[in-house]
Amino acid sequence: MTVTLNLTNSDRDPARNTVVLQVEKLRVHYATPLGDVIAVNGVDLKVFERETIGLVGESGCGKSTLAMSILRLVQPPGRIVSGQVLLLGMDITALNEAELRQVRWNQIALIPQGAMNSLNPVMRVKDQITEAIETHQGKRPPQELKERILRLLAMVGLPGRVYNMFPHELSGGMKQRVCIAMAIALTPSIIIADEPTSALDVVVQRVVAQTLLDVKRTLGVSMILIGHDMGLMAQLVDRIAVMYAGNIVEIAPVKDLFAEPLHPYTQLLIASIPSVKERKPLVVTEGLTHDLRRPPPGCIFQLRCPFVMDKCREVVPPLRELRPNHFVACHLY
Amino acid sequence: MGEPLSLAPSLLEIRNVSKVYQGGFLRPGQQLVALQDFSLIVPEKPARITAIAGESGSGKTTLANLILGFIGPTSGQILYRGADISAMSPQQKLQYARQVQAVLQDPYAAYNPFYRVKHIFDLVIKNFKLARNQPAARELIEEALKMVGMRGEEVLEKYPHQLSGGQRQRMMVARAYLLKPSLIVADEPVSMVDASLRAMILDIMLKLREQQNISFLYITHDLSTAYQVCDDIYVLYQGSIAEKGDTVRVIENPKHPYVKLLIESIPVPDPNQKWDTNVTLPSEEELRSQVDTGCRFYPRCPYHMDRCLVKQPLLYRIDSDNHQAACYLYDQTLPEDQSGVTVQQAGNKDE
Numbered sequence: 168m169t170v171t172l173n174l175t176n177s178d179r180d181p182a183r184n185t186v187v188l189q190v191e192k193l194r195v196h197y198a199t200p201l202g203d204v205i206a207v208n209g210v211d212l213k214v215f216e217r218e219t220i221g222l223v224g225e226s227g228c229g230k231s232t233l234a235m236s237i238l239r240l241v242q243p244p245g246r247i248v249s250g251q252v253l254l255l256g257m258d259i260t261a262l263n264e265a266e267l268r269q270v271r272w273n274q275i276a277l278i279p280q281g282a283m284n285s286l287n288p289v290m291r292v293k294d295q296i297t298e299a300i301e302t303h304q305g306k307r308p309p310q311e312l313k314e315r316i317l318r319l320l321a322m323v324g325l326p327g328r329v330y331n332m333f334p335h336e337l338s339g340g341m342k343q344r345v346c347i348a349m350a351i352a353l354t355p356s357i358i359i360a361d362e363p364t365s366a367l368d369v370v371v372q373r374v375v376a377q378t379l380l381d382v383k384r385t386l387g388v389s390m391i392l393i394g395h396d397m398g399l400m401a402q403l404v405d406r407i408a409v410m411y412a413g414n415i416v417e418i419a420p421v422k423d424l425f426a427e428p429l430h431p432y433t434q435l436l437i438a439s440i441p442s443v444k445e446r447k448p449l450v451v452t453e454g455l456t457h458d459l460r461r462p463p464p465g466c467i468f469q470l471r472c473p474f475v476m477d478k479c480r481e482v483v484p485p486l487r488e489l490r491p492n493h494f495v496a497c498h499l500y
Numbered sequence: 501m502g503e504p505l506s507l508a509p510s511l512l513e514i515r516n517v518s519k520v521y522q523g524g525f526l527r528p529g530q531q532l533v534a535l536q537d538f539s540l541i542v543p544e545k546p547a548r549i550t551a552i553a554g555e556s557g558s559g560k561t562t563l564a565n566l567i568l569g570f571i572g573p574t575s576g577q578i579l580y581r582g583a584d585i586s587a588m589s590p591q592q593k594l595q596y597a598r599q600v601q602a603v604l605q606d607p608y609a610a611y612n613p614f615y616r617v618k619h620i621f622d623l624v625i626k627n628f629k630l631a632r633n634q635p636a637a638r639e640l641i642e643e644a645l646k647m648v649g650m651r652g653e654e655v656l657e658k659y660p661h662q663l664s665g666g667q668r669q670r671m672m673v674a675r676a677y678l679l680k681p682s683l684i685v686a687d688e689p690v691s692m693v694d695a696s697l698r699a700m701i702l703d704i705m706l707k708l709r710e711q712q713n714i715s716f717l718y719i720t721h722d723l724s725t726a727y728q729v730c731d732d733i734y735v736l737y738q739g740s741i742a743e744k745g746d747t748v749r750v751i752e753n754p755k756h757p758y759v760k761l762l763i764e765s766i767p768v769p770d771p772n773q774k775w776d777t778n779v780t781l782p783s784e785e786e787l788r789s790q791v792d793t794g795c796r797f798y799p800r801c802p803y804h805m806d807r808c809l810v811k812q813p814l815l816y817r818i819d820s821d822n823h824q825a826a827c828y829l830y831d832q833t834l835p836e837d838q839s840g841v842t843v844q845q846a847g848n849k850d851e
Contacts, residue, residue, distance in 0.1 A: 225694040226665065339556075368555035368721060373765040373779050395695050398767035402775055421771040439699050440769045441724035443751055449699040449706075449728060 186253075187357050187389045188214040188237070188275075193250030195229070195236045198243075202460045206232040206245065208413035208467075211486065214357060219383060219390040221404035221421070223397065223436065227459070229413040230393050231280065234359045237391075238277055239267060255356065272303045276350035278360040283342035286334040292320075292345055293330045299349045319348040322385065323378050340371035344378055351382055357389045364399065376403055397440045401425060406492075409433045412459060414467045415486060419493040429495040431472045466498065474499055509582030511682060511715060512542040512567070512600075517576030519562050534562040536739045537576070542683065542717070544581070547709045549716040551726035551747060554736035555762075560719045562739075564687045567717065568602055569593075598628055601676035605688040607668035611660035617668075618656040620675050628679060644674040647712075648704050666697035673704055677712070684708070687719045702729045724766060727751040735759050738796040741815060745823035755818050755825040758797045795827070803829060 195207035206229040214220050222230045235241050237252050239259060252259040254274055262270065271277075279285060287295055296316045301307060307315075317327055323344040334342055343363065350358050363379060364372040380403060383390055392404055400407055400421065407424050409417045409432060417430040428434045439450040457463055457470055466472070466479040478498050486496040519535040538559075542550055554560050565571045566578060569585055578585050580596055588596060604610060611617065621641045624630070631637035642652045648670040655663060655671065663671070669689060676684050686705070690698040706729055708714040720726055726733055726747060733747040735756070743756040754760045765779060794809035795801070801808070807828055816830040817823070 225697075369723075369762060370555070370765045370779060373767070373775070376767070377775070377778060396767065397695070398769040401769045401771045402767045425769070425771050436695070437769070439695060441698070441722075441728050442769070443724045443727050443763060443766055446728060446748060449703045451700045451703045 184215040184217065186213050187216050187255060189253040190233070190237065191251045191253065193233070193236060193252065194248040195232050195241055195245060196248050197245045199460070204459045205413050205462060206459070207236065208462070209250065210415050212408060212415065214389050214391060216389060217387050218406060219392055219404045221400040221407040222391060222393045222410060223395055223400055223407060224410035225395060228410045230410050231361055233410070234277070234361055234391060234393055237359060238271060238275055268303070272299065272355065273353050274355050274357065276353070276355040276358045278346050278350050278358065278363050280361040281366065282346035282363065283339055286342055286345065288334055292332055292334070295345070296349055296352055300352050303353055319352055322351065322382060323348045324381070338371070339367055340375055343367065343375050347378055347382060351386060351388070354386060355388060357391065359391045359393070361393045363392070365394070372399070379403065397436055409436065412457070412462065412467045414496065416468065416497070417495045418486070423490065423493050429489060429493070429500065430497050431474055432468050508544055509579065510541045511544045511581060512540070513579040514538060514540040515577045515579065517566060517573045517578060519566060519571070520574045533739050535559040535566070538563065538741065540734060542715050545713070547713045547715040548731040549705060549709055549718055549729055551730035551733040552717060552719045552736065553721065553723055553726050553733060555721055557738065558736040559739040560736055561687060564602070564685050564717070564719050567685055568600065569596070598679050599682045601679055601681040601684045603669070603672050603676055603684060603686040603689045606692055607665055607672055608660070610672055611668065613660055616657055617660055617663065617671060620671065621678060624675060624678055630678065640678060644678040647677050647708070648674045649700070650674070665693050666700060669693055669701055670704065673701065677708065680712070681714060683715045683717065685717045685719070688721070690725060691720070691722065698725060705729060723751060723762060735762070740796060740812065741826055742797065743825040744815065745818070749823045755823070755830060756827050757801050757803055
């Protein structure tokens, strides 16, 4: 596929909406003394306008690395080896630092893992949000700023008095909502949220999740939601991408994925969701088993797969569209 | 109260324990009640898994620290096989330290990164003089590892960073098992382990209960895992028991308004059953205005009544002694005051 530097949304998929973000054959490696760890192994991913896509997988599967490399925030020893990240047609991997600064936060905002701990403890909420706005948009008149920040706080369901407060005066859920307010401050086209509700109590988690949904609806922004809680994903996202050891093994609309998970790993993930509706026997599995420096030839999941065949040990299964919009990388089909 | 009377003392009995933290240097006089009038019984036999569930700040870790003897209670008693742990002789204390083991939340922090993982077993064997020589020690370790589905040759010579989180946590369980304890206090043992690996650790707990007669106190914020493995559950809210009883009864049919809210807030893993209601939290000011006398859930409770502010509710029976909730909605005794009508109606609605 040829890539042009094109900002006019011409990359229309006839059957679907506008593609906001497209990740193509992205590879990210971490250098170690014993060879490179393959964190993201040639991943393809499209994010459409106004959609929320969930990225799930166990820790170490590369989901956070993928998110970070979309923003080009992977730190050494990590590096983007090859591939492209196209934001509205523009290749982020080819930008220089100054251009990148224009894209970050204006176009793509990040709610990092444990975002609530990233707030500066000695700055008032108003000053932190002001800083985020002014770093990327330059000086603004104080009156305009104040109105804007109060509007942002209202949008995430926080009372106006939070404006003058310090982070330590807020609860975890409120801090997390301040981070959401900062992320939407410059009306980006896409928000990447890395485990936005982990480390929160379940009731607060629900309030924050609702805030995310509300914000998405009002702003019409696309979102990549990273997490491992399948229950939360079922509630929040439109499509799910399942990642295993640096590879996306299945992508489908959330309803289809829950109704009929095709990849054995997805089946396992869904079977092991603890429920409060029925008490069922535990599904016991091993974790990631192979050395990420030396992935086995063939299918990445072969060592844990209950249906492994000879072919799986030799040929890498491609990600194929088996049903409409339902992609899976497995030799079973 | 409630449990069948027997002559033998319970394995662990907590009697009306409270823990109050005094205000520090900057805020003298300010008190924080971390745990209030808490009672619990773990019977000697058969082994049971008891869940202590609650949000952060509910007092669950304070409880673990009290049982493990890291801190002492402000009032009340903790009895182990009938002996008060604060009045034990050094000999008894050593026995207690051996028979009550802990598996803590963070499997990364429990290891010294400079030693091979074998070190955690060697220390235990040395301190408690479990084996006379190397081969005997190795045999003990292998047996413990087998219990958690691991083999010595695979892991013992590795360094902690070479193991996955799940492996590390299983090793901690194996270390606890090495001492053949009667009770393991597991404080959030699976909260830092991946969802797919949680089942494995929970399964080990079930196995130790079945085969080795080891009881567990499973301290967690996650009601769904508690529901899967626990026999009894105590749900705490800000230091007090909100509801307790048989786990299946409590989770499937919660009675206390707080426990209902908790269970409703667990995301349903079904995209066709989306959350249809909006949960709102009262503004922080309300939450922080500590209710000194009455029910602590008052500011958030949709059913709150005047009498809730007067005195903290006791635990009321729901349908048996095996299910109790600390809420006036379930007060069956005829109240003398005018709030009686409301109480009756609200109580009947849920029956």
